[in-house]
Amino acid sequence: MLQDKIQDVFNEPGCATNQAKSAKEKKKGCTKSLKPGAAAGGCAYDGAMIVLQPIADAAHLVHGPIACLGNSWDNRGSQSSGPQLYRTGFTTDLSELDVIGGGEKKLYRAIKEIVQQYDPPAVFVYQTCVPAMTGDDIAAVCRFASEKLGKPVIPVDAPGFVGSKNLGNKLAGEALLEHVIGTVEPEYTTPTDVCIIGEYNLAGELWLVKPLLDEIGIRLLSCISGDGRYKEVAQAHRARVTMMVCSQALVNVGRKMQERYGIPYFEGSFYGVSDMSDTLRTMARMLVERGADKSLIDRAEGVIAREESRVWRRLEPYKPRFDGKRVLLFTGGVKSWSMVSALEGAGLTILGTSTKKSTKEDKERIKKMKGEEFHQWDDLKPRDIYRMLADHQADIMMSGGRSQFISLKAKVPWLDINQERHHAYAGYDGIVNLCEEIDKTLSNPIWRQVRQPAPWESGPSSTLLAAE
Amino acid sequence: MSHIQRFPSAAKAATTNPLKMSQPLGAALAYLGIDRCLPLFHGSQGCTAFGLVLLVRHFREAIPLQTTAMDQVSTILGGYDNLEQAIRTIVERNKPAMIGVATTGVTETKGEDMGGQYTLFRQRNPDMADTALVFANTPDFAGGFEDGFAAAVTAMVERLVEPSPVRIPTQVNVLAGSHLSPGDVEELRDIIEGFGLSPIMLPDLSLSMAGRQPTDFTATSLGGVTVEQIRAMGASAATIVVGEHMRVAGNALELKTDVPSHFFSRLTGLEASDKLVRLLMELSGKPAPARLRRQREALVDAMLDGHFFFSRKRIAVALEPDLLYAVTGFLADMGAEVIAAVSPTQSPVLERLKAATIMVGDHSDLETLARDADLIVSNSHGRQGAARIGVALHRMGLPMFDRLGAGLRVQVGYRGTRELLCDIGNLFLAREMDHEGRGHGDAHGCGGGSCGCNAV
Ligand code: SF4
Numbered sequence: 049m050l051q052d053k054i055q056d057v058f059n060e061p062g063c064a065t066n067q068a069k070s071a072k073e074k075k076k077g078c079t080k081s082l083k084p085g086a087a088a089g090g091c092a093y094d095g096a097m098i099v100l101q102p103i104a105d106a107a108h109l110v111h112g113p114i115a116c117l118g119n120s121w122d123n124r125g126s127q128s129s130g131p132q133l134y135r136t137g138f139t140t141d142l143s144e145l146d147v148i149g150g151g152e153k154k155l156y157r158a159i160k161e162i163v164q165q166y167d168p169p170a171v172f173v174y175q176t177c178v179p180a181m182t183g184d185d186i187a188a189v190c191r192f193a194s195e196k197l198g199k200p201v202i203p204v205d206a207p208g209f210v211g212s213k214n215l216g217n218k219l220a221g222e223a224l225l226e227h228v229i230g231t232v233e234p235e236y237t238t239p240t241d242v243c244i245i246g247e248y249n250l251a252g253e254l255w256l257v258k259p260l261l262d263e264i265g266i267r268l269l270s271c272i273s274g275d276g277r278y279k280e281v282a283q284a285h286r287a288r289v290t291m292m293v294c295s296q297a298l299v300n301v302g303r304k305m306q307e308r309y310g311i312p313y314f315e316g317s318f319y320g321v322s323d324m325s326d327t328l329r330t331m332a333r334m335l336v337e338r339g340a341d342k343s344l345i346d347r348a349e350g351v352i353a354r355e356e357s358r359v360w361r362r363l364e365p366y367k368p369r370f371d372g373k374r375v376l377l378f379t380g381g382v383k384s385w386s387m388v389s390a391l392e393g394a395g396l397t398i399l400g401t402s403t404k405k406s407t408k409e410d411k412e413r414i415k416k417m418k419g420e421e422f423h424q425w426d427d428l429k430p431r432d433i434y435r436m437l438a439d440h441q442a443d444i445m446m447s448g449g450r451s452q453f454i455s456l457k458a459k460v461p462w463l464d465i466n467q468e469r470h471h472a473y474a475g476y477d478g479i480v481n482l483c484e485e486i487d488k489t490l491s492n493p494i495w496r497q498v499r500q501p502a503p504w505e506s507g508p509s510s511t512l513l514a515a516e
Numbered sequence: 517m518s519h520i521q522r523f524p525s526a527a528k529a530a531t532t533n534p535l536k537m538s539q540p541l542g543a544a545l546a547y548l549g550i551d552r553c554l555p556l557f558h559g560s561q562g563c564t565a566f567g568l569v570l571l572v573r574h575f576r577e578a579i580p581l582q583t584t585a586m587d588q589v590s591t592i593l594g595g596y597d598n599l600e601q602a603i604r605t606i607v608e609r610n611k612p613a614m615i616g617v618a619t620t621g622v623t624e625t626k627g628e629d630m631g632g633q634y635t636l637f638r639q640r641n642p643d644m645a646d647t648a649l650v651f652a653n654t655p656d657f658a659g660g661f662e663d664g665f666a667a668a669v670t671a672m673v674e675r676l677v678e679p680s681p682v683r684i685p686t687q688v689n690v691l692a693g694s695h696l697s698p699g700d701v702e703e704l705r706d707i708i709e710g711f712g713l714s715p716i717m718l719p720d721l722s723l724s725m726a727g728r729q730p731t732d733f734t735a736t737s738l739g740g741v742t743v744e745q746i747r748a749m750g751a752s753a754a755t756i757v758v759g760e761h762m763r764v765a766g767n768a769l770e771l772k773t774d775v776p777s778h779f780f781s782r783l784t785g786l787e788a789s790d791k792l793v794r795l796l797m798e799l800s801g802k803p804a805p806a807r808l809r810r811q812r813e814a815l816v817d818a819m820l821d822g823h824f825f826f827s828r829k830r831i832a833v834a835l836e837p838d839l840l841y842a843v844t845g846f847l848a849d850m851g852a853e854v855i856a857a858v859s860p861t862q863s864p865v866l867e868r869l870k871a872a873t874i875m876v877g878d879h880s881d882l883e884t885l886a887r888d889a890d891l892i893v894s895n896s897h898g899r900q901g902a903a904r905i906g907v908a909l910h911r912m913g914l915p916m917f918d919r920l921g922a923g924l925r926v927q928v929g930y931r932g933t934r935e936l937l938c939d940i941g942n943l944f945l946a947r948e949m950d951h952e953g954r955g956h957g958d959a960h961g962c963g964g965g966s967c968g969c970n971a972v
Pocket residue numbers: 091092093094112115116175176177178207208209560561562563564566621622
């Protein structure tokens with residue numbers, strides 16, 4: 049069962065990388081087999097959780113020993129404008145006895161307890177490695193619980209060892225397609241209903257975008273899954289257009305919604321000025337093509353024109369401050385690339401980036417945009433990054449939290465642009481936020497101080513004289 | 517072990533807002549206190565990523581941690597190949613002095629004979645004889661963080677320590693339990709060195725986890741007790757064992773080396789600190805240094821000044837067993853009433869706890885038990901529940917991801933006890949001075965302080 053699903057996900061026709069492969073390679077899928085002793089990154093369960101947990105009113109129950117949830121809960125910044133149940137960590141916390149005797153009964157009891165105590169609109173149940181090995185059939189338990197308790201109980205079959213985070217994203221998408229999307233009819237629909245896929249409202253980013261959609265007159269019927277409600281996700285099949293935010297992660301959902309319900313999809317991004325404008329433009333155009341009133345396009349253009357002139361005006365003061373400053377960018381995939389033009393527009397020089405998670409197309413696009421001499425590193429070791437930074441080849445590094453210490457230990461400014469960040473960088477306002485954060489970091493007086501030698505280190509004795 | 521049955525575990529099937537963390541994570545922390553060590557999880561890669569993120573958020577340090585990257589196929593076939601390949605790769609790439617292996621749920625479900633695999637590895641890889649290897653069994657589905665830490669320390673003692681024909685009278689071993697922060701370990705070293713003794717701390721997080729500025733970036737731990745030092749523990753005059761969960765490792769050490777051990781269940785509190793100082797005076801034959809005398813006087817003074825605010829205060833505590841014991845003991849010393857003590861796992865130390873209710877449970881149990889408490893003491897995960905019931909939260913233990921300097925807090929010895937006393941006392945004092953009642957609602961003006969409200 050799970051194997052079929054994984055094959056299916058690997059055979060994704062909506063994924064360009066996938067289509068470029070031979071039939072045999074396709075079978076192998078997109079998970080490289082990992083090198084023991086040199087692998088990093090999350091597991092499939094992790095990836096599934098990332099996609100589904102932002103559904104804020106649902107209960108998320110992890111079936112497994114304590115490792116999978118106990119070490120990881122409460123570590124993501126998806127925000128909710130209402131219900132908080134998604135922040136509660138539920139797990140069956142399997143013990144030795146459950147491993148020997150099977151955990152299915154305990155799982156059912158756990159679901160029942162949660163339903164009785166919290167009465168959520170639905171319970172998501174996540175399969176993890178150990179019960180997958182011992183053969184717990186979570187799909188059967190969920191079906192049974194669902195009947196008994198009269199609530200949707202959704203199995204998410206993505207035990208960690210089947211693959212990477214990325215595969216887990218897709219398997220979560222499969223769970224939604226199979227059990228959720230299309231199960232609830234909206235009270236009413238409009239010609240401008242859209243569904244956004246792959247936006248998790250980290251640091252409240254969706255809220256920088258939604259007011260613009262409202263103003264244009266586009267209704268966000270369902271966002272998968274940032275600030276999500278179970279019911280909204282369940283009625284996503286009535287959207288007129290789907291937007292895929294992170295094309296790699298959930299392309300299977302967008303494509304299958306097109307197949308099943310005839311909803312066209314496009315890939316867009318909320319990061320960077322021109323990408324943001326393109327996104328609004330495309331959304332409006334596609335809605336009009338599907339029968340929405342033509343005035344939608346004019347309203348979109350109006351908002352775009354106003355916001356663009358506003359954002360460039362607001363970025364103006366940063367230009368002299370950013371002059372000559374060099375940025376090292378380390379982040380996966382497409383996201384960073386949509387930020388590049390905006391950052392350069394604000395006067396920064398982007399030195400190079402890692403392309404570890406980028407596709408061939410991404411790389412081509414980078415080359416086209418930046419020329420051949422621009423650095424692209426496939427696999428740069430932390431030690432090499434450290435050396436580059438310590439040698440002052442860059443003025444700031446932007447990356448995810450795991451690599452922050454490479455930069456900080458080299459006493460070079462660092463900015464978090466991944467999921468644990470506390471600032472929202474989406475939309476027009478987000479770019480201004482980002483520049484503000486860069487400026488704050490770059491201009492902090494600590495950098496001069498921490499690079500001073502200690503009093504007992506030999507060095508220019510001018511420090512004393514310079515001290516007022 | 518019949519004695520631990522007295523404490524009820526929650527009868528729930530769903531653990532809600534877990535307090536428990538898994539064994540391998542505890543083992544990883546212990547291994548991180550060894551110089552140039554690379555901890556390795558024998559399991560799928562996800563467990564490693566989660567453990568790594570948790571430790572990074574707590575210590576705000578780069579955390580070296582690797583995985584044998586077991587996938588579905590290797591899980592079925594058995595994990596030896598992955599283990600061997602991982603160790604070889606790590607040695608080639610990073611040249612660590614030691615690799616500390618911890619099994620996980622994935623490898624333990626299949627059941628792998630780690631002793632046999634160790635022998636096999638050594639036979640097949642004579643070129644790697646220089647790298648110390650320690651294997652600990654740490655299944656995710658049994659025990660918890662503290663047990664994993666204990667298993668790793670015991671494994672290191674058994675694998676590395678050697679008996680010695682000589683005794684160095686000034687050398688003492690310290691088995692430092694997981695409830696000691698890097699700051700605590702540092703404090704302990706200071707105290708011991710004050711008597712002219714040289715301690716070997718196993719593990720020594722104070723050197724690796726308390727904020728280093730290396731001149732190069734390494735993929736192994738940087739600083740900590742060295743493998744040579746661990747080997748030399750057999751030549752010490754005495755071993756100081758700190759924490760109930762270090763008892764097994766302490767016994768193993770004594771059995772192997774004949775070095776007599778002295779057991780301390782806690783080092784927080786006036787009497788507990790006195791006991792340590794008395795031992796150190798005996799071991800060294802020296803009087804207590806002036807600095808310690810001043811610190812003791814200051815603690816006595818702080819107890820006199822502070823007891824008003826602690827008397828009869830109702831406090832609920834949820835922490836790892838040995839830290840739970842240390843903190844509830846200290847609170848009782850100060851005249852506070854511990855209304856509830858929640859432990860993530862069973863432990864013999866629960867037997868000796870003084871609290872109205874003692875249970876093995878999670879943060880949701882704590883939330884229920886703490887409804888009319890004056891204070892909650894727990895890790896950062898306690899913030900959601902504390903905010904819901906409107907009780908102030910004093911953060912201790914791990915993880916503490918929403919405060920700076922989590923690893924540097926000192927709560928042992930006279931100085932550390934005084935710091936803890938002031939930190940908690942100030943929470944009570946602030947409330948009395950501000951005329952603020954309990955059960956504060958949304959707009960309670962905590963300013964995002966330590967009250968645990970959502971302002972963070
Ligand atoms: S790899 Fe498996 S056992 Fe480890 S966290 Fe992921 S699901 Fe859990």
